[in-house]
Amino acid sequence: MVKYIIKRLLLAILILFGVSLIIYFLLRLMPTNVIADNYRISHSNGGASEEEIERGLQALLAAYGLEDNSFFGIIRGYFLWLGRFLQGDMGESFKYGASVQDVIGQYMWLSFGISFAALILEMIIAIPLGIKCAVNQYGKLDYIATILCMVGIAFPSFFLGNLFIKWFAVDLGWFETGGLSSGISPDAGIAYVIDILWHLVLPMSVMIILSIGGLMRYTRTNTLEVLNADYIRTARAKGLSEGKVIYKHVFRNTMIPLVTQLSFTLPSLFGGAMITEQIFALPGIGNQAYQGLLAGDIFLAMGYNMFLAVLTVIGVLFADLMYAVVDPRVKLGG
Amino acid sequence: MEEKELEVAEEISEEMISEEGKSEKNPNFNDNLHGESLSDRTKVLSPWMTVAKRFFRSKLSVIGLVTIILLFLFSFVGPLFSPWAADGGTVSDTTNINLIIDGISSPTIYYKVNGVEYEAIAISITVPSYVRLGGISWAHWLGTDESGYDVLTRLMLGGRVSLTIGFVVVIIQTIIGVILGGLAGYFGKWVDNLIMRIVDILSCIPTLPIMLILSVIFTENGLGASISKLYYMMIFLCAIGWTGTARLVRGQILSLREQEFMLAAKASGLSTTSKIFKHLIPNVIPQLIVSMTLGLGSVILMEATLGFLGLGAPLGTATWGNLINLASTADYREYYPNLWVGAGVCITLAILAFNFVGDGLRDAFDPKMKR
Numbered sequence: 208m209v210k211y212i213i214k215r216l217l218l219a220i221l222i223l224f225g226v227s228l229i230i231y232f233l234l235r236l237m238p239t240n241v242i243a244d245n246y247r248i249s250h251s252n253g254g255a256s257e258e259e260i261e262r263g264l265q266a267l268l269a270a271y272g273l274e275d276n277s278f279f280g281i282i283r284g285y286f287l288w289l290g291r292f293l294q295g296d297m298g299e300s301f302k303y304g305a306s307v308q309d310v311i312g313q314y315m316w317l318s319f320g321i322s323f324a325a326l327i328l329e330m331i332i333a334i335p336l337g338i339k340c341a342v343n344q345y346g347k348l349d350y351i352a353t354i355l356c357m358v359g360i361a362f363p364s365f366f367l368g369n370l371f372i373k374w375f376a377v378d379l380g381w382f383e384t385g386g387l388s389s390g391i392s393p394d395a396g397i398a399y400v401i402d403i404l405w406h407l408v409l410p411m412s413v414m415i416i417l418s419i420g421g422l423m424r425y426t427r428t429n430t431l432e433v434l435n436a437d438y439i440r441t442a443r444a445k446g447l448s449e450g451k452v453i454y455k456h457v458f459r460n461t462m463i464p465l466v467t468q469l470s471f472t473l474p475s476l477f478g479g480a481m482i483t484e485q486i487f488a489l490p491g492i493g494n495q496a497y498q499g500l501l502a503g504d505i506f507l508a509m510g511y512n513m514f515l516a517v518l519t520v521i522g523v524l525f526a527d528l529m530y531a532v533v534d535p536r537v538k539l540g541g
Numbered sequence: 542m543e544e545k546e547l548e549v550a551e552e553i554s555e556e557m558i559s560e561e562g563k564s565e566k567n568p569n570f571n572d573n574l575h576g577e578s579l580s581d582r583t584k585v586l587s588p589w590m591t592v593a594k595r596f597f598r599s600k601l602s603v604i605g606l607v608t609i610i611l612l613f614l615f616s617f618v619g620p621l622f623s624p625w626a627a628d629g630g631t632v633s634d635t636t637n638i639n640l641i642i643d644g645i646s647s648p649t650i651y652y653k654v655n656g657v658e659y660e661a662i663a664i665s666i667t668v669p670s671y672v673r674l675g676g677i678s679w680a681h682w683l684g685t686d687e688s689g690y691d692v693l694t695r696l697m698l699g700g701r702v703s704l705t706i707g708f709v710v711v712i713i714q715t716i717i718g719v720i721l722g723g724l725a726g727y728f729g730k731w732v733d734n735l736i737m738r739i740v741d742i743l744s745c746i747p748t749l750p751i752m753l754i755l756s757v758i759f760t761e762n763g764l765g766a767s768i769s770k771l772y773y774m775m776i777f778l779c780a781i782g783w784t785g786t787a788r789l790v791r792g793q794i795l796s797l798r799e800q801e802f803m804l805a806a807k808a809s810g811l812s813t814t815s816k817i818f819k820h821l822i823p824n825v826i827p828q829l830i831v832s833m834t835l836g837l838g839s840v841i842l843m844e845a846t847l848g849f850l851g852l853g854a855p856l857g858t859a860t861w862g863n864l865i866n867l868a869s870t871a872d873y874r875e876y877y878p879n880l881w882v883g884a885g886v887c888i889t890l891a892i893l894a895f896n897f898v899g900d901g902l903r904d905a906f907d908p909k910m911k912r
Contacts, residue, residue, distance in 0.1 A: 485850075500753040
């Protein structure tokens with residue numbers, strides 16, 4: 208087990224190294240003057256003189272090896288970046304005028320809160336529904352739920368989001384959109400909280416509708432597999448009531464692959480839903496990173512992508528380990 | 542469901558009886574068959590026909606297939622019947638020009654002439670040479686857009702780009718995936734290790750953020766206004782998107798290469814190329830077709846997402862993504878849903894249809910499936 212984990216960790220480091228190298232090379236395709244322009248724009252508001260800005264820019268370009276766009280220059284720049292990254296310094300975001308780790312740390316929690324709440328709601332709806340559909344396979348409920356799920360999966364987030372804004376926010380005026388609050392001061396207490404929740408209803412509905420289908424279908428497929436297993440026949444043969452068979456024997460075994468599946472949601476949980484956040488103008492990490500990427504904010508782009516890559520690697524590793532923890536029959540090896 | 546299974550069983554047994562019975566009872570069965578050969582009488586179902594039969598038995602798959610065919614007809618044949626399509630582009634409607642009042646551009650002025658007080662405001666009136674943002678009418682089933690283009694025609698032309706890109710990207714991804722996955726699975730050892738580590742790395746790259754950055758980079762490098770930007774981005778999508786196929790092919794080949802028919806292939810001294818491409822790959826084709834069908838939906842979605850964000854094809858080009866991009870302008874979203882809802886419906890229908898067909902094919906190919 209320990210040997211396996213060490214092996215996987217080494218592999219994870221190799222993967223992250225490869226990912227960062229590729230992303231860095233791509234980012235360096237950006238002309239240097241874009242970086243310089245972004246730097247000048249972000250620093251010209253601070254009241255610094257031309258000369259100071261110019262000096263700061265040259266210092267930055269030199270510190271990160273950005274001035275040399277030859278192949279070896281980029282390699283050198285990569286290792287300069289890597290050195291700082293390993294020390295926990297992800298560089299400065301021009302767009303937000305703060306260090307990248309601060310930007311991510313600041314905006315991550317809103318995204319996490321929204322995604323986590325959406326995930327919990329999804330599980331509450333999707334898992335029981337999936338089991339129910341599997342138990343009554345090819346029943347009416349099964350057909351309806353399956354078709355609705357397929358429709359939900361097929362909906363692009365930007366289309367559904369805009370439809371929701373058009374219907375529920377503009378035409379019907381039920382919900383507020385655009386940002387987190389409509390300007391109520393935080394001192395208002397409960398009214399402020401309700402206002403924020405009111406703004407979150409539509410984005411969360413979009414997120415839930417888009418991903419509930421996948422979870423439900425996954426639960427359904429797994430339950431069907433479990434239902435065909437020999438131990439379920441044994442349970443029935445013992446004379447257990449159908450309720451006990453389903454909720455004690457089937458349900459628990461269905462949860463095993465689900466735990467694995469949930470580990471894969473880690474990147475979207477912390478990394479934010481870029482499109483949904485952008486449509487509803489929520490200040491989550493997804494939207495902030497989107498604005499940064501568009502502005503050619505090279506360090507934010509690098510930092511955000513690495514953040515996502517690290518989350519993905521952890522998610523996959525976690526999934527494998529959880530598989531062994533949840534199901535004692537699984538032996539890790541190789 | 543039970544009935545259908547029985548049906549198949551009966552067919553088979555009848556075939557067998559007719560075959561065996563006749564040959565045994567009548568040694569001179571040519572007379573009995575009235576000059577027909579035996580194969581004319583019996584119906585042999587090839588594996589592909591069995592799959593087709595099972596595929597068409599599922600309603601959802603058929604609905605999906607019909608939708609795809611309709612979308613293709615809509616995109617590729619539709620513009621031929623549209624009066625607003627010309628040379629692969631769209632022409633502005635210049636009939637029935639509406640005057641458009643752009644707004645009050647100066648504050649109200651009061652002045653007196655001969656003791657009478659007048660009130661005046663300056664209004665600028667633009668006379669466009671085309672029907673700008675026309676509503677739904679007989680001439681324009683979905684209205685016209687900002688430049689007087691017919692939205693329905695743009696929707697059809699957009700479908701051409703979006704669907705073509707979907708197919709081309711998926712086919713290229715599959716070819717790369719099959720070759721590299723096949724090599725990894727067949728040769729094993731360091732080849733496998735090398736290729737699979739590349740797969741691990743590429744599948745960890747966050748696709749959407751990288752596509753956004755690429756778009757910015759291409760624009761900064763002066764490709765912003767040309768369609769080749771979209772092509773370059775799709776090439777990149779091919780370059781990182783083959784990993785799923787490679788994993789699938791490798792996994793299948795790992796198990797296939799241990800089977801007896803591969804031993805036979807080896808014993809008959811076949812070359813490595815023919816062993817891989819004639820004996821191993823054909824066995825993976827069912828899974829490949831399924832993954833390609835399901836992949837089509839995601840490529841179309843990726844193009845549409847980029848288009849929606851205004852980062853895909855240059856803004857004038859009609860693609861489904863670019864059309865739905867209009868929804869990000871608040872005015873269009875609220876007052877002109879005819880401009881963007883059609884594109885959204887087309888994208889959703891396309892993804893849904895490809896998913897239905899993909900699922901249907903998977904079930905049809907799976908010999909363990911009961912239905």
